[in-house]
Amino acid sequence: MDYSYDEDLDELCPVCGDKVSGYHYGLLTCESCKGFFKRTVQNNKHYTCTESQSCKIDKTQRKRCPFCRFQKCLTVGMRLEAVRADRMRGGRNKFGPMYKRDRALKQQKKAQIRANGFKMETGPPVGVPPPPPPPPDYMLPQALGQRDAPQQPAHRDAASQADLSLGRVGPGPGLGLGEGSQPTAQPSRWFILLC
Secondary structure (H helix, E strand, C coil): CEEECCCCCCCECCCCCCECCEEECCEEECHHHHHHHHHHHHCCCCCCCCCCCCCCCCCCCCCCCHHHHHHHHHHHCCCHHHCCCCCCCCCCCCCCHHHHHHHHHHHHHHHHHHHCCCCCCCCCCCCCCCCCCCCCHHHHHHHCCCCCCCCCCCCHHHHHHHHHHHCEECCCCCCCCCCCCCCCCCCCEECCCCC
């Protein structure tokens, strides 16, 4: 779970004060503290302090008291859950630069949208009614003013079969039209079947 640190900053390891080498277990740390933390967690090591559990941990004395060093690793924010139990090299995870880059890109997109006067994940602008939905196909003749359109052929079943074999789709039996009702003429649609 380590990530190379590409920037030219002279950051110091928050555990021992050595120069950082990258993101390790959720924190910028040196290689030495990275390895120590990983070995301690993976091998389930338990240390004891021979002093008063307040030993000074710095670059020159970090190996003297592993108990206080491990406690300092936890105190400064190294994450136990970031250590892989299977001892395999890890991939990138949310603690590394890829996470930060992706997060920065999302924030940049949101800022661009806000700058253009739009908001993400919202409905229509306040005070502006939404446009009416388009009329359903069975309402189209009424919307176009064709209320007195010619009736369908008397042999509705034969006509429907012919329409289906030609690839036309229109209203047919079983679409809510009662036996005695007169359907209005419907524009037919053509479709192409690609096989």
